Amino acid sequence: xxxxxxxxxxxxxxxxxxxxxxxxxxxxxxxxxxxxxxxxxxxxxxxxxxxxxxxxxxxxxxxxxxxxxxxxxxxxxxxxxxxxxxxxxxxxxxxxxxxxxxxxxxxxxxxxxxxxxxxxxxxxxxxxxxxxxxxxxxxxxxxxxxxxxxxxxxxxxxxxxxxxxxxxxxxxxxxxxxxxxxxxxxxxxxxxxxxxxxxxxx
Numbered sequence: 001x002x003x004x005x006x007x008x009x010x011x012x013x014x015x016x017x018x019x020x021x022x023x024x025x026x027x028x029x030x031x032x033x034x035x036x037x038x039x040x041x042x043x044x045x046x047x048x049x050x051x052x053x054x055x056x057x058x059x060x061x062x063x064x065x066x067x068x069x070x071x072x073x074x075x076x077x078x079x080x081x082x083x084x085x086x087x088x089x090x091x092x093x094x095x096x097x098x099x100x101x102x103x104x105x106x107x108x109x110x111x112x113x114x115x116x117x118x119x120x121x122x123x124x125x126x127x128x129x130x131x132x133x134x135x136x137x138x139x140x141x142x143x144x145x146x147x148x149x150x151x152x153x154x155x156x157x158x159x160x161x162x163x164x165x166x167x168x169x170x171x172x173x174x175x176x177x178x179x180x181x182x183x184x185x186x187x188x189x190x191x192x193x194x195x196x197x198x199x200x201x202x
Contacts, residue, residue, distance in 0.1 A: 071160030
């Protein structure tokens, strides 16, 4: 699987709707356009307060629309150096961003009830943008489309990129510790340098 990451990165260089990663996001958009999922609120109760269950259900819809689970599973199947994996997979994750606006315009995410639920999820997360990978400034009023795009990007960065990067880093750091122990047992000096410092920090 070491050769898989360069191939994925190469496909991301051409994120059109007919090639590479762009084809996946275009297919995801068509999938959501084909499902007229009910909003979290009945039409006659759009002004009613949202329940926790309704908000969680809509968060699940946003998570599915972001493709973050696909990115997570795909990333965990790769085996490559952490120092190469982290920036390359961030670049791959970024290929999804141009398609977020179109996905947010699909029926399950653009109806009034869905917009209300999106705003309910966006509001508390916007206050945490300083310490979390949310690409928006805190306290800035955004329209419903911008809120939806922001939440999709948040899932893509936190679950699709950050989670597998942390997993990859911790896994590789553990292997490096075992390697250092073997060198110590063989009475060899420990390895030093950038990689060693990086693994010790994880």
